[in-house]
Amino acid sequence: MRTGVVVFPGTWSDRDCGHALGDVLDQPVDYVDYREQNLKGLDLVVLPGGFSYGDYLRCGAIARFTPVMEAVTAFAAQGGLVLGICNGFQILQEARLLPGALLKNASCEFRCEWVHLRVEQSNSAFTVDCRPGQVLRIPISHGEGNFFADPSALERLEQESRVVFRYCTQDGQSAPDANPNGSLHNIAGISNVRGNVLGMMPHPERACEALLGGDDGLLILQSAIHAWSRVPA
Amino acid sequence: MRKAEVFVTLKPVVNDPQGLTIRSGLHALGFDKVTDVRSGKYLLVTLDEPDAAKARQQVEEMARQLLANEVIEDYRITMLQGGGL
Amino acid sequence: MRKAEVFVTLKPVVNDPQGLTIRSGLHALGFDKVTDVRSGKYLLVTLDEPDAAKARQQVEEMARQLLANEVIEDYRITMLQGGGL
């Protein structure tokens, strides 16, 4: 599976994603400049974390207008796999590839810590290797990850089973005190209708080696590889 | 040169954690009459556009496309005669 | 209930990275008439203080103590008659 990791000005998880996919999972990785308009030959496009354009104005607001995003939109429409992590999730929402918005954390503070996520859906391309209900331990690192969607959009997300991850306790309860940022319905990650575009606030690429504290993030990245290998090209 | 003020605020249905934090900060300082604080952005845009109507239209367009996110925010525009703040 | 709008902006001499970045964002979108963007905060404060003069004075005090840092910021206050934005 050929992965393109998009680099916007101010992105910083690009190398981490490259490390996880390339060094740990041994997949070929290209870094894709934000001015690029062509994503030919790629199977997975990752929009990594960071502070694109400093997160000035709103997270992802300026990045969403870069040339590469037009290409990403077309790529997603053709069924290509797109994973937006943290800032990448915010950019996907600004680009309207995913619904809702991410507000300032309820604490008004940046939070970097390990959290637990419950896998709600194993039918997204990024969770085919997971069981529904399975609990993953993955770090977050954001100041604006407080998921918001208006009531009808939220209801639609739930009805269409597009909530992929929810913050939960260690034993899988989506309790309020397991919610690190105030997200509605404890939402940590959602997909599009087709399941090929996923946005999530936690950083799976930081959870790919036991040395760094855990490797549950591998399940998400490996799911993408497996989902892709099952899709006839 | 024309100047436009753009105010961007969170829609009333959207929680405003920052407003809440500021309110508790004000309470802690003894301003206990404060019942609510809503926080937003203030942008002062200067354009090189002599035509007032065109300038306004352009700022509208900027707000719609970039300055505000309609999923969560409202905006208001004031064209200034003189200098702005 | 009284409402006050507080605008907090960076002093003109102070660097405004956010404003500069928004300006280049607008340029990238084709709004090339934009010559400058300055960014600031907009706060809508509601107080339970019937006396208009006292309310204003309190908001002044809040701006001075918490809402703005005079080392780098200026502020301006508008008392609203009705509702605010």
Add this chain to the structure above:
Amino acid sequence: MTGDQLSTTTPELGVRRAQLDSVALADEEYREIVRALGREPNDLELGMFGALWSEHCSYKTSKALLRQLPTEGPNVLQGPGENAGAVDIGDGLAAVFKIESHNHPSAIEPYQGAATGVGGILRDVFAMGARPIAILDVLRFGPLDRDRNRHLFQGVVAGIGGYGNCFGCPTVGGEVYFDPAYTDNPIVNAMCVGLVSHEGLRRARADRAGDVVLLVGADTGRDGIQGATFASVEMDERSASRRPAVQVGNPFLEKLLCEACLVLNELEGVTATQDLGAAGLTSAASELAYRGRRGIDLEVDRVSRREHGMSAYEVMLSESQERMLVVVRPAAEAAARDVFEHFELHADRIGTITGSGRIRVREGGAVVGDMPLKALVDGVPSRSPAVEFADKHPSPPMPSIAEPEAILLDLLASPNLKSRRPIYRTYDHQVQDNTVIGPGFDAALLRVPGTNKGLALTTDGNPWYVALDPYDGTRAAVAEAARNIACTGARPLAVTNCLNFGNPDRPSIFAQLQESVRGLADACRAFELPVVSGNVSLYNETSERNILPTPVIGMVGLLDDLSKRCPAGFQEDGDLVFLLGETRDELAGSQYLQLLGARLKGRPPSVSLEMERRLQSALLDSIAAGVVRSAHDVSDGGLLIALAESALFGRRGLKCPNVTGAMSREAFFFGESLGRVIVSIAPRQVPDLQRLMVHHQIPIHAMGVVGGENFQVGSDVRVPLDTLRQAWETAF
């Protein structure tokens, strides 16, 4: 055109008094400038001299003392004098690091002051060609029950995170202490560590005449003019009303600047890179050329500005952030510009390196400043203020306690000992995917990318020990830093330091500085640790109140095999816990006495450097041999606190049925004798541990067994682990 053609009047000193005050120069210093120039300086030149001869830039009060420090060693690739120091860590790689203060700006605008402090130290590291891989922050505040202190605390913490998080460098460690002496004058020091290959290591030394000087990054504004001077004088009511001595940082731009500088490493023909910090272009350009024993010609008209109508004076002294000077061979200019363009960075060609040994500033074609670099950079006369040693502090009471359990809980909940998690969880400490041990333990441990090695990082400096005895207290800080590194299994490599003191013109304060530097030098010699970089911040004084003397040690260590790392928390139920090292009957300087209201009394614990070395060798050998499963040093709060922390870190209880020392229970539980470590080991390893300790002649004391739901020590202390945690995790 020569100097004496410059338009200057020749006023009496009296006429220039106000100007001299505004640049904080003394009369003798002014006369020295006139002597060096052979004429009166004009206003621009006076401003440039004022900035470079300020305490902050020139170290005029401390440089004689700093000569005592050992700066050489087999692994030193770059000692003090460059933007940051560098040591060899094998595999052709160098660790580059430095610590710096931003106390004065942070006192005025805590968020931006702290943020730009982080920005400045990051630039120092990438100016050396290194990729920044870690930040550590050292903070001191007055008690949080005062609104102003809380405001400073919250703003500073938010500013550190705000800059580091956005830039994408993990903040992996640091220190926070509270004491009334820091009210209104917080300490904000930031350390940054970077990595680079030996060949990629860059110097800020322009040694080729004809090279082109590029100014890259942010446009220049009027912000921060006279910041260097400002950091060199006491704060008073006027400080706030001076020109904004505080700048607004742009971490986003800095990130682009860093990536661009790292790409420059792959180009031929890049001679030097130098960041702009205090005293802006004046300092950067002068030092760059002076280090290479060359001269420099600048054209201020070519500097892009943020504002209209700026004078040459303002351009030369602006401290606008996120700017770098890059010196390239003329043939490499186009390639360098391509790099900047790729990152959408603006670059101005503002001058050339010359053979003149002078800095010449041109504006509108005319020379508006012309000075010999030697005088400007190196000519300030050293100052040696009067010294007066303080009386020894009166002996402390040795209060005896009825309720050690209550004291334990109070101490765990006290501002200087409680969990720092509410702070460090607002810092991204994982970005770059190398954080093996993050903040919250003894030293942080980072993987060296592409290897199986680890870098251990820590900062230390207990201000109460230093206040009680500057010599011993500073030695203790070096010992503690090395001990923290050793607890992870890593071997200490080298030191950086930040000397934060009050007003050195007071004889008692200068005595503190002098003794502290002597202690630093002695300890570093004893441990064979070179000091490769550092920073001095003086005049930390507000309305007559001086801070506690606050030398801070930053240390880097190396672990050859990450699989041999040692955690700080207990690992397995049933493991046995031992105390290594000697406990003395002493309480002075302790957190315990502070809790009881006896803050600065008596002689602080004194470190035996020889014993400390043996202890650390013993510990490192035990860890390397796989004997030890966890190690945590005994420091602030004493033995009971260290045991409680190991239990809390490992989420395991502890049972120590009968422990006593040959001393008062208070001193045994809460005294802070140095040179001690708590270890836990598997029961079958006891003979191995004993053998190793006998070999190194380190006393060993059996404590108890890991396990259970309680933290239990002797018959006095029996607390459920949850209760312990609640106390420790109380909010700030």
